[in-house]
Amino acid sequence: MKDLNPSTANVGKFHDRFVTADGQTRASVALSHPETLWFNTGTLCNIECLNCYIDSSPTNDALVYITADEVRTFLDQLKDRKWPVREIAFTGGEPFMNPQMIAMARASMERGHEVLILTNAMRPMMRKSMREGLLGLKADFGEKLTLRISVDHFRADLHDEERGVGSFEKTLQGLIWLRDNGIKMAVSGRTLWSDSEADSRAGYANFYEQHGFDIDAHNPGQTVLFPEMDESIEVPEITTACWGILNKSPEAIMCASSRMVVKRKGAETLAVLACTLLPYSPEFELGSTLEEAEQDVQLNHPHCAKFCVLGGASCSA
Structure with a gap:
């Protein structure tokens, strides 16, 4: 995450886990209905995006x-x-850089779970071994497998502005290969630009129609539009009173339904985190087992407010 001006944003906020800067009780979220278990496959990536929240x-x-x-x-x-x-x-990172990506997906689906893989659909996914692996997973598990491809914008020039010149065309070739082989796809986009949500979804719909992609641009689970997570922008802290004021339920927040497992360089054990968005914040590390990770999560970070509560976004399908 590129923090443009950390000295002026959210001054005095997000310091105490349980109390906001003005002395109110900070909102928390219980793990009420675990639906998704995330694994970060590693932060290495084949590209370096301009605004990557995890600095892959x-x-x-x-x-x-x-x-x-x-x-x-x-x-x-x-x-x-x-x-x-x-x-x-x-x-990730880019999951298909991990040489055991196919084996991890297979192990998960053999236990009866659906699998979602986030990818840029570029060269790591298009290596022969990965393509053969994906075809094997498709043959054995069919609709249980979904790949969500990062298409930051439906226009090539804006996508490349974020991911580097030529990235759009390489991702497009990956999308076409997935389409031709009947592998279920979704897309994640960004709201870095000035498009309204309606305009963005219309643009993606035209893009999908042009290329024959079986993806619903108007279904938030199939075309996920992520708000920008810029820590230089001031956001309000979320108190227990906010649920009623905003007419929102803590059960709708991502950490009510998911956890993420990571493997830190040099660490003796793996760690279970509150969510996918805060891999480097120590206070959102909940332990090394799922039992330890059943504790409540205090919403003590700007991302909790802007991305999850106010933005209403979720990383799950």
């Missing part, structure tokens, strides 16, 4: 590659804890 790049290995055996350990914990998880989701 070809050199950032702060989160190292997780293995299929480690994923199986947490799948065992899901069964032991009786979490009613529907979906196992993989994010």
Whole structure:
């Protein structure tokens, strides 16, 4: 995350886990209905985006590659804890840079879960071994597998503005390969630009129609538009009173239904985090097991307010 002016944004806020700057009780969220367990496959990525919230790049290995055996350990914990998880989701970095990506997805679907993989659909996914692996998963599990492809904007020039010249065309070729092989797709876009949501969805609809992609631009689960997570922008703290004022339920917030497992470079154990958005914030590390991660999450970060509560966004399908 590129913090443009951290000295002036949210001064005095988000310091106390339980109390806001003006002395009110900070809102918290219980793990009320676990539906998605995320795994970060590692922060290494084949590209370096201009506004990557996790600072993924070809050199950032702060989160190292997780293995299929480690994923199986947490799948065992899901069964032991009786979490009613529907979906196992993989994010990065670029997940297809992890050589065990196919094995991790297979292990998850063999346990009966749906699998979501977030990818830029570029060269790592298009390597022969990964394409063969994806075709095997499609043959064995069909609709249980979904790939969500990062298409920051439906216009090539704006997408490339974020991801580098030529990125759009490479991603498009990946999308076409997935289309031609009948692999279920979704798209994630960004709201960095001045388009209204209606204009954005209309633009994606035209893009999908042009290329014959079976993706619904008007379904937020199939075309996810993420608000920008800029820590230089002031946001309000979320108090317990906000639920009624905003007419929102804590059960609708992402950390009510998901957790994320990461493997920190040099750490002795894996860590379970409150959500996908805060991989580097120590206070959102809930322990090393799913049992420890069943604790409530205090909404003590600007992303909690802007992205989840006010923006209403979710990383899950």
